[in-house]
Amino acid sequence: MTQSLIEIKNLHKHFGAIQAVNGVDLNIAQGEVVVIVGPSGSGKSTVLRCINHLEIPSAGAVYIDGVHLEDRRTDINKVRAEVGMVFQQFNLFAHLTVLDNITIAQRLVRKRSRGEAEEIAMRQLERVGIPEKATMYPRQLSGGQQQRVAIARSLAMNPKIMLFDEPTSALDPEMIKEVLDVMLDLARDGMTMVVVTHEMGFARAAAQRVVFMDNGQIIEVGPPDQIFINPTHERTQLFLSKIIKH
């Protein structure tokens, strides 16, 4: 039996009385791209945030490359260095230049020298197409450029997994493509990716599987075409009819 890179077992998470995630099981293989869709509040972000332990599950377990995240002996910072995350609001470090945003964790966490970190940072900036912005501050960049820097910042750590939480939801329409292109590129290079997004074009081009969530549970899993064109569950159909109308 080949081990999955990400194993989520019977995951539960509640915030007070709110049951955000209610028994999710999901295994994701090395190199796989999984897209999670579902209505707002269905628990997509919470599942994603349990994968790098930003949220601590109320019950259940998450394994990354066989390492049990909830085990007290696990060095969580070490795991997080292997799991990149891209947020809806970019979350670039506001007081640092683009270059410093990409080098700071390389130096503090990966213990790379300044020269090495900067070289890697420039390579990643070239990969996302904005090497000329290296000396600028985040607020001098457009949303699309900031998001690409955020992706470069994660990639510079050489992660095994990349998590994306609605990476294009905060972007003006004309900038969505530049970010999705970078993500598509990454998927083609074999990165293991878990992406919360309603961009069906991206899902169909990049994802092996689409997961539909509702009310903290996985309702349906399948290849993009099956989920988007022939969903078996009523709730999936209802949800899709809503997002397609928009």
Added chain:
Amino acid sequence: MSASSPNQNPNQLEQIVARQRQQQQRFKTGVNISYGVLLLALAFLFSGLEFNIGPIAITTISLDFVFIRERIGFIFGGVGLTIMLAILSISLACVLALLGALGRLSKFPPAYALSTFYISLIRGTPLLLQIIFFFLALPQLGIRLSGLTAGVLALGLNYGAYMTEIMRAGIQSVGIGQREAALAIGMTQSQIMRRIILPQAFRLVVPPIGNEFIAMLKDTSLISVTGFVWEILWRSQRVGRQSFRNLEALLMAALFYWIITIIFSAVQNRIEAYLGKGERNSGGMIH
């Protein structure tokens, strides 16, 4: 909107701006004239002149200018120490305020308790008592502090408690997303605090800390109660009592405090303008 409005509006706008500017200019001139009158009145009040207007005899305050000329240098000699005391005390206060704020925000119960206890105790007792306590009460426990040390410790502790709130607000002003991004990339809590949160909080806490420093400059005078700390007030009281010229001596001290305050306020304005400018320069979102 009529088609001609784009041409008319800028003109109207210019007129309104010009009128506003004129009003502001007139107000400024009025303020300056009033300052002049006020200064003349003060000069007259302290001129030492005596004269009669009809049946009323008018006497103004006469100052001993010989005494002032002889002693002003001695009192001025305390300016350096006053500034140094304020710098030492505010430095200690900043460290304590930061620790206090971290304690207030901590999820570790003893740290939270210690911090809130410290703040409550200091805010619940008078500053003057704290200074005297360090100087007079501690020797009974075998801890003998010089007036300067006692004063700086007490001022630092006192201001630190009040400034905890400033530091806490600064730290909390940094969005949760900054912390999460740093966590997600594998940074440790202390790395995040030192490299991500505090540098961003800094910009916000500098102006209020400037205010505290300016208040501190004057509160250093409280250390004079311990004796033998040769700052401005202590020096002025010394020469004032010696020659029974307390009025002149205290006026000189007041003048020095006032001048120092004006100078440091100007410096603070410069710093704030600089920090604010940085904000604006990099603030423009180019969408």
